[in-house]
């Protein structure tokens with residue numbers, strides 16, 4: 001019974017591109033039958049509290065016993081980590097906010113990257129190694145290789161660092177760029193490129209949902 005964990009973080013609940021694309025993945029995923037389950041975590045609608053203490057960054061056995069972690073924060077972290085480990089595929093909607101990611105998504109990352117639990121520290125610990133993660137990024141401008149703003153993209157690099165490098169997940173990025181073309185008058189000449197880019201992103205998420213959601217054998 002393959003399980004999809006669907007995470008959204010856009011503060012736009014009306015016309016978000018990342019939400020549109022993560023929803024497209026989920027609907028395609030569900031076409032393969034009711035056994036393809038979906039767990040939804042909307043980090044904007046139900047934001048996580050910031051981690052209340054730095055001790056939460058570490059596996060329980062690595063924490064300083066003189067600095068106890070609040071029980072509810074410990075339980076929340078366990079729930080988030082278990083939910084991630086138990087899912088077969090993770091889809092993350094990650095808009096660009098101020099050249100980076102929404103703080104709502106960053107808060108989730110601060111809970112689930114735990115040396116000694118989800119990443120290797122003093123012994124090999126990699127329960128997420130190889131798990132597919134599809135990260136749907138959306139941004140108003142464009143930041144791909146060769147573009148003038150390439151070097152100020154602080155959206156994809158930290159997500160790649162945490163999910164792929166630290167956690168060992170099998171990460172695929174889907175980029176929807178130029179989403180502000182129809183809203184910002186000086187970007188009007190990019191409207192066609194923006195629409196073509198979104199259409200390509202839809203095709204990519206559909207192909208990925210088919211790849212990971214289709215029953216094997």
Ligand SMILES: Cc1cc2nc3c(=O)[nH]c(=O)nc-3n(C[C@H](O)[C@H](O)[C@H](O)COP(=O)(O)O)c2cc1C
Nearest residue numbers: 010016017018095096097098099138139140141179
């Ligand atoms: C708080 C905030 C900050 C933003 N900062 C940037 C930015 O630094 N660069 C950019 O290209 N777009 C920026 N945008 C535009 C969003 O990246 C764009 O609207 C994107 O489509 C948002 O994703 P969504 O459509 O899934 O909500 C920002 C939007 C918001 C709301």
